[in-house]
Amino acid sequence: MLTIRENLLETMKGGNPDRFVKQYEFIDLIMEVPLGVEFNYGQTWKDHWGITWQWPEGQLGMFPVHHDGLAVIQDITEWKKTVTKPVIETSDEAWAPALAHANAVDRKEKFATVFYAPGIFEMTHHLMGMENALMALYEEPEAMQELIDYLTEYELEFAAVMVDKLHPEAILHHDDWGSQISSFVSPDMFEEFFLPAYKKIYKFYKDNGVELIIHHSDSYAANLVPYMIEAGIDIWQGVMNTNNIPELVEKYGEKITFMGGLHSGTVDYPSWEKDVVKKQVEETCKANGHKYFIPCQTSGLPIENFEGVIDYIDECIDEMSKELF
Amino acid sequence: MSKIEDVKVLVETGKSKKVAAAVQEALDAGDKAQDILDAMIASMGVVGDKFSAGEIFVPEMLIAAKAMSKGVEVLKPVMAGDGSSSLGTCIMGTVAGDLHDIGKNLVVMMLESAGFDMVDLGVDVSADKFVDAVKENNNVVLVACSGLLTTTMPALKEAVQTIKAAYPGMKVIVGGAPVTQEYANEIGADGYAPDAGSSASKAKEIICA
Ligand code: B12
Numbered sequence: 001m002l003t004i005r006e007n008l009l010e011t012m013k014g015g016n017p018d019r020f021v022k023q024y025e026f027i028d029l030i031m032e033v034p035l036g037v038e039f040n041y042g043q044t045w046k047d048h049w050g051i052t053w054q055w056p057e058g059q060l061g062m063f064p065v066h067h068d069g070l071a072v073i074q075d076i077t078e079w080k081k082t083v084t085k086p087v088i089e090t091s092d093e094a095w096a097p098a099l100a101h102a103n104a105v106d107r108k109e110k111f112a113t114v115f116y117a118p119g120i121f122e123m124t125h126h127l128m129g130m131e132n133a134l135m136a137l138y139e140e141p142e143a144m145q146e147l148i149d150y151l152t153e154y155e156l157e158f159a160a161v162m163v164d165k166l167h168p169e170a171i172l173h174h175d176d177w178g179s180q181i182s183s184f185v186s187p188d189m190f191e192e193f194f195l196p197a198y199k200k201i202y203k204f205y206k207d208n209g210v211e212l213i214i215h216h217s218d219s220y221a222a223n224l225v226p227y228m229i230e231a232g233i234d235i236w237q238g239v240m241n242t243n244n245i246p247e248l249v250e251k252y253g254e255k256i257t258f259m260g261g262l263h264s265g266t267v268d269y270p271s272w273e274k275d276v277v278k279k280q281v282e283e284t285c286k287a288n289g290h291k292y293f294i295p296c297q298t299s300g301l302p303i304e305n306f307e308g309v310i311d312y313i314d315e316c317i318d319e320m321s322k323e324l325f
Numbered sequence: 326m327s328k329i330e331d332v333k334v335l336v337e338t339g340k341s342k343k344v345a346a347a348v349q350e351a352l353d354a355g356d357k358a359q360d361i362l363d364a365m366i367a368s369m370g371v372v373g374d375k376f377s378a379g380e381i382f383v384p385e386m387l388i389a390a391k392a393m394s395k396g397v398e399v400l401k402p403v404m405a406g407d408g409s410s411s412l413g414t415c416i417m418g419t420v421a422g423d424l425h426d427i428g429k430n431l432v433v434m435m436l437e438s439a440g441f442d443m444v445d446l447g448v449d450v451s452a453d454k455f456v457d458a459v460k461e462n463n464n465v466v467l468v469a470c471s472g473l474l475t476t477t478m479p480a481l482k483e484a485v486q487t488i489k490a491a492y493p494g495m496k497v498i499v500g501g502a503p504v505t506q507e508y509a510n511e512i513g514a515d516g517y518a519p520d521a522g523s524s525a526s527k528a529k530e531i532i533c534a
Contacts, residue, residue, distance in 0.1 A: 056424075056449070060476055063424045130427045134384040135391065138339065179428070180502045181520065186382045265475040265503055305476075 004109045012234065012257045014291040019321035021294040022314050024302035027113040027170060027214070028105040032097035033162060034089040037117065048086035051126050060305060066129035073128035076136040076143045083127065083147070085154045088161055095165045102166040111170035111212055114162055116155075117300075119175020120197045121184070123151045137189055144193065152197040156204055163208040170212035171205055172237070174300050178219030180242050187223050195227045202232035218260070218298035222248055229255045236260075238298045245288045253292030261288055264299040268309045277309065281316035285324065295320075328354045329364045332396060336368040339388025341395045348399040358403045365393050369438035370525065377522030383431065386521065390434035413466030413532065415441040416458045418450030419501075420480040425473035428501060431521035432469060439525035441467070452480075452487035459492055466532045469524075470514075472501040482512040489513060496531045500524065 002010065002018050008026040010017040036048040042057040044065070052070045055062035073079045089095065098114075105112040118126060124147065125133040136144045162168070177194075178184050185193075202213050215228065218238030225248060228236055239245060239260035248258055261284035267277045284295050295317050297310070304310045328351035335344045351361050372389040375381045415436055419429045426448050437443045444462055446454060450470075459465045468488050472481040481504065485497050498516040499509050509517035515534070518527040 054424075059422055059424070060474060131387055131430060135387050137384055138388050139341075182379055182382060184383050186385070189382070189384065269475045 005111065008294075011290060011294065012292065014253060017290055019325055020285060020290055020317050022317045023294070023296040023310070025314075026110055027172065027302075028101075028110040029113050029115055029172060029302065030098050030101045030105075030166065030168070031115055032101050033114050033116070033166075034094045034098065035116065035158075036086055036089075049083070049123075049127065064126045066132075071128050071132070073132075073147075076128065076132070076140045076147070079127075079143060079147050083150065085150070085157075088158050090161055098166055102168065107169065112166070112168050113170040113172055113212075113214070114166060114168040115172050115301075116158075116162075117174035119173060120148060120151050120155065120201075121175050121177060121194055124148065134184065137185065137193060141193075148193055148197055152200055155201050159201065159204050159208075163205070163210070168210055170214060171210055172214045172216060172300070173201075174216045176219055176238075177217045177224060178221045180240060181220050183219070183221050183224055187227070190224055190227055195231060198227075198231040198233075206232055214259070216300040218264070218300060225252050225256065235294070237296065238300060240298055241284070245284075245293065249288060249292045257292045257294060258288070259294040259296045260298045261293070261295055262297045262313065264297045264305075267297055267313065268299065268305050270306055272306055272309055274312060277312055278316045281313060281320060285317065285320040290324070327351075327356075329356055329361060332361060333364050333368045336365050336389055336392045336396060337371055339385060339392045341388060341392040344392045344396040345399050348396045352399070352403065358400045362397070362400055362404070365396050366438060366440060369393055369435065373435055373522030373525055375522070377520050383427070386431060386434070390431075390438060393438050411442055411464075412440040412529065413442070414444060414462050414464045415467040415469055415528065416444045416446065416455060416462065416465055417469040417471070418446030418455060418458075419448040419471045419473070420477055420484050421449055421451045422480050423472055423474050423477040424448045425471075425501075428473065428521070429471040432471065432500065432524045435521045435525045436469065436528055439529065441528065450484075452484045455484055455488050456491045459488065459495060465495070467496045467498060467528055469498045469500070469528070472499070472504060475503045478503060478508070485512045485514050496534075498524070498528055498531055 004026050007017045008021050011021050041055050044054045046052050050072045052065040053062050054065050072082050102112050213233050214235040214237050215233045216237045220242045222243040233256060235257045237259040239258045240263055241261060245258055245261055262280055267280060331347045332351055335347050348361055372386055376386050417433055419426055433443050433445050444458060446458055455468055470481055470484045472478055481499055488495055488497055496515045499514040500518050504517060506517050516527050516531040518524040
C-alpha cells in the first residue's frame with residue numbers, strides 16, 4: 001500500500017494510486033501561523049488592517065462590515081491615506097506554536113502545510129466592500145493596480161518570514177474567485193489584475209521549497225483554470241459540480257489537480273443524512289475518477305459545521321476505493 | 326445614430342460619467358423622457374441577458390446599473406409626479422441569519438432598472454420585518470427574499486409563509502444560490518429566478534399573473 005503522500009503524488013500525475021485520496025488527508029495544517037486573523041464569536045472587532053468584523057451570535061461565521069463609514073477605503077483614489085500594512089510578527093515566541101506543529105508533522109505521510117487567508121481579491125473587497133471593489137477595477141484601474149501591488153508586497157513579506165521560520169512543504173491559500181455559477185470577474189480582468197499578483201506570490205513559495213500550492217476557491221472558476229496553471233497552482237481545492245469536472249480533468253489534468261465535487265452546503269447541513277451524503281460521494285467518485293481528482297467537500301478547511309460529516313464522507317470514499325480499485 | 330441610441334450604448338457599456346450628458350442631449354433634441362427611460366430599461370434587459378448567459382460578469386453589471394441610475398437622475402425632475410412608469414414597490418432583503426448581500430444587491434439593481442421602486446431592507450431580515458415593510462410602504466406589489474446559506478433556507482420558508490399569512494395576495498419571489506424552482510414551489514413562493522439577469526422578467530411576470 002502506498003503512503004498517503006505517495007498516493008497523492010500518483011493521483012496528481014495520473015499514475016497508479018491504489019485508492020482515492022481522502023479529502024484533506026495529505027495535509028497536516030498548521031493553523032498556528034500568526035496571521036493576525038481572528039475569529040471572535042458573538043463579537044464585533046477591528047482587525048490589523050482596520051477592517052471591522054462582526055460575528056453575530058447564532059450565525060455560522062463572520063463578516064466584514066462596510067456600512068456607516070466603517071469601510072477602510074472610502075475613496076479608492078485615496079487608499080494610501082487609510083491602508084497601512086500591519087506589522088508582521090517575527091519574534092520566535094509568536095512563531096513557536098506554529099514551529100512546534102511544523103516539527104511534529106510526520107512528513108513521510110503528510111505535507112507540512114501552512115494556511116494563508118484572505119487572498120488578494122478578498123482583501124480588496126474586505127477593505128472597501130464587494131461592489132466598490134469590483135467597480136473600481138473599471139473606474140479607477142490605476143489606483144486598484146497600486147492597491148493590489150501593495151497587498152501583494154505584504155503577502156510576499158509575510159511569505160518570506162513564514163518560509164524562513166517553518167520551511168513548509170505546502171500551502172493552503174484561500175481566495176474565493178466566484179459564485180456558484182460564474183467567476184466574479186471576467187477572465188480578461190483576472191488576467192490583468194490578479195494573475196500577475198499570484199504569479200509572484202506562488203513563484204516565491206515554489207522557489208523557497210514549497211512543493212504544493214493548494215488554492216481554495218469554492219466556486220465556479222472553470223474559465224480561470226488556464227490562469228491557475230500559469231500562476232503555478234498544483235491543486236484547485238473547492239471545485240464545485242457547477243464546473244464540468246470531468247471535462248476539466250480531461251483537458252487540464254496533466255497540469256493541475258481538482259479537489260472537491262462535494263458541495264459543503266449539500267452535505268454539511270443541520271441533521272445531514274447518510275443516504276444523501278453517500279449518494280453524492282458515489283456520484284462524484286464515479287463521475288470524476290481517480291486521476292487528477294480528489295473527492296472532498298468544498299469548504300476551505302477540514303472542519304465541519306455539523307458533527308460527523310467529515311468522518312462519514314471519508315468512510316464513503318473508502319467504500320468507493322474498494323469498489324473502484 | 327440617434328441620441329437615444331447613444332444613451333443605450335452608454336448604459337450597456339457602463340459609462341456612468343457620460344450618460345447624464347447624453348440623456349440631457351436626447352431631451353434637448355426633443356426625445357420624450359419616457360422614451361429615454363424605456364430605452365435604458367431595455368439596455369439593462371440586454372445587460373441582464375448577457376449576465377445570465379455568462380458573457381459578462383458582476384463588475385460589468387454593476388457599472389451598467391450605475392450608469393442607468395445617473396441617467397435616471399437627469400430624467401427624474403422632468404418626469405416628477407408622473408407615476409405611470411413605476412411597476413410598483415418591491416421590498417427586498419436577505420433573510421434572517423444570513424449576511425450575504427452581493428447577489429441581493431444585484432437583484433435590487435436589476436429590479437430597479439426594470440421599473441420597480443425598491444425598498445432594500447438589507448441583510449438578516451426577520452420574517453416580521455418583511456411584513457412590517459409591506460405595511461409601511463405604499464403600493465407594495467412584490468416581496469423578494471434572498472438566501473445564500475443552506476442553513477438559512479428554513480428562514481426563507483418562514484419569511485414566505487409569514488408574509489403570505491399576513492397578506493394572502495402578496496406576491497413573493499425568492500432566490501439565492503441554494504434555492505431551486507422546486508424549493509420555491511415547496512415553500513409557496515410565487516416565483517424564483519436563478520440569477521439577477523432573469524430576475525426582472527420573472528418579477529414582472531409574477532406581478533402581472
Ligand atoms: C462572497 C462570499 C462571502 C462573503 C460575502 C460578502 C457579502 N457582502 O455578501 C463573506 C466572505 C463575507 C462570506 C461570509 C460567510 N460565508 Co460566504 N460565500 C461567499 C461566496 C464565495 C460567494 C457568494 C456570492 O456573493 N456570490 C455572488 C453572487 C452574485 O451570486 P449569488 O449570491 O448566488 O446571487 C445570484 C443568484 O443566486 C440570484 N439571487 C440571489 N438572491 C436572489 C433573490 C431573488 C429574489 C432572486 C430572484 C435571485 C437571487 O441572483 C444573484 C445574481 O445573479 C460563496 C461561495 C459560492 N460559491 O457561492 C460563499 C458561501 C455562500 N458562504 C458560506 C459560508 C458558510 C459563509 C460564512 C458562514 C463563513 C464561513 N464559514 O465561510 C459567512 C456567513 C455568515 C452569515 N451568517 O451569513 C457557504 C455556505 C454553505 C452553506 N451551508 O450553504 C458558501 C457556499 C461557501 C462554502 N462552500 O462554504 N461569504
